[in-house]
Amino acid sequence: MKLKLLFFLFPLFISAQKNQLVELRKNIKDKSHTAQSLTLLDRREDKFIGIISHRKDPYEVKFEKDDLEKLFSDWFIEYNKERGNNEYFLILEYLKVKDVPTERSVMGHLDMQAATFLKKNNQFYFLKKNRISKDYQQKDHAYITRAIAASISAELSNIIKDSYDTEELNIPISEVDMENYEKVISEQLPIYSLRAFTDGVYRDYKSFAEQKPDKELMVKKNKEGVIKGVKRSDDYDNLHKEVFAVVDNGIAYKKTPVNFIEIDKDNNGFFIVASEEELFPQNNTMTIAGAVSFGIVGGIIGAVIDGASSKARKQNATYSRVGIDRLTGEYILPENFRKSKE
Template sequence: MKKFLQAFMTCFVIISFAQNKEVIKFRGNITNNSEGSAYKFLTVLDQREDKSIGTLPFGETKEMKEVVFPTTPSNDFGSWYTKSNYQGGGFEFILILKRLKLSVGETVGKNTEGKMDFSAQTFLKDGDQYHFLYKKDTVFSFSNKEVSEFMVKNIPTIYSIFIKKSYEIKPTEKSVVFADLKDYETFAKNNYEVFKGDQLKDGIYLDHQSFFNQVPEQGNYVLERNDKGEVTKAIKEENGKKNKISAFKIFAYVENGKAYKKTMSGFVELNRNEKGFYIISNKGSLFPVQSNSTYGMFGLIGGIAGAIEENSRQKKMQKQDKEEVHIDSLTGEYDFQDSEI
């Protein structure tokens, strides 16, 4: 009888504990289909200052439940990777968790607003050296009738998009040691040539790394413009041969010490303040045509269920006031502080 009561109480405690938890389900896959480096396995470094994800209302009764990982982030992501990929390769894929916080806001009509504060970084580990791959630091905004369930359901989706994007990125040539991972963003910024002086080198830059390291394309390139004065290409003549680079392939160019950034609507002036480099624009101008709800959150990749109706969202974006939109020095992407899901 005593053993029966002990077993009963154990089951009761387990069931009671589970009822107050909402467990993240790692569905889908994070298969590496890129032609880049193959990884032996995925390792998580959990650098979150606050390990709690959030306690939110669920179901018709709005029962408060704590959102949790099934076991631990390291075990859960590692198992997810192993199920999605064949083991092999000579490198280790490092996922650094910086922030993952969920919160629920006001209810407007039938839908309730929700926020996901998301920050993560990825690195390729080769021996004891780490090469940066990708990062995302933003707050995703949700609107759904069952917003708590909707946000939890999409946690694996967002991580999947983020990780698959990382697979496609060429690792930085410069490596760092483990100690530098604690605040890699500050470390990298302090080592970029562009932040060490006020004068920019004239020339064309094909990617963000060459711009922030101030290494323009070699040779004397001349910018060619159309009748409207818009840059269409850069041309270098050398040894009787012409080398042409389309404006589409140029990340930015510097002329007479002034930088201009390529956008979908042409080149715009690139300014600088204490936070870094920025342009004056808005999402509607930078992303005039979108086919999913993530509008650029991962470089125009991925889609999430429950997307907001495209036309109404696009009109809303175009009406937004123009503001300072910074260029992320680690990724070259537009650094929006929020993204709508």
């Protein structure tokens, strides 16, 4: 009798499951009118996004329609009445949400990875890649389910819009290679094929990956030969230009808001060993300095950087392997690296 009752109630449990829909409504207009189409390549191994809770009620997060390729295509067409010849492809590689228990309640968590490509002459050229890992605290959101669904939509919208203005990486790959595009592309980048780094200053990851240092900038050192920043080749300090990394005597150093950290390499690619305080300084003075110090040298700000660097290295005992993305140069943070994620 109990078994029959269970089978009778089971459909009621299923019907009680609530859904939180991810609605693709944000503007993704290509203002230059060069885009012809947007095609989704859903490469997720598991299509189930996950369940998150609102006021103890579970909600399954899902897209508003099951036919995702048509959903994304219709989304593009809605905002792009005037079109050109560029064929864009969006690869959805990973998308998961889940509840994370806390001391007093539960918070929501989102993990997503997506990339965009431009197709020309039956070859694909890499444009952008976004990796998102965010926590959503109950105290910050009236409806966590809605906040996470809105974030998914916003992140997808942002990578699409950014791709319109992004110069493609000049490494063509075939459609077959798209299955393993990171490995295929990175193996063709000079940074992974050359035996030694080229000395100089690199303003962004693209120039670093291609090993093309900036001709207008050079490394600045103190009398002891310690790297203190960068300067212009004409000896004027460079106060406003961002810098990704510098190479001195064949050794590469990643620029952080507070110091330079040597870049190492293992089987998984390039990485640095850093503390949270070095990458995400909490002190406002350090943060301001960090924002400008990609190119800042000397003077008071130089002293701030020196002090922050020394403090971070001496007082923070927790250091972690922080990966450097092969195609974007962005940090690949280990789990729980940051105490607070927005």
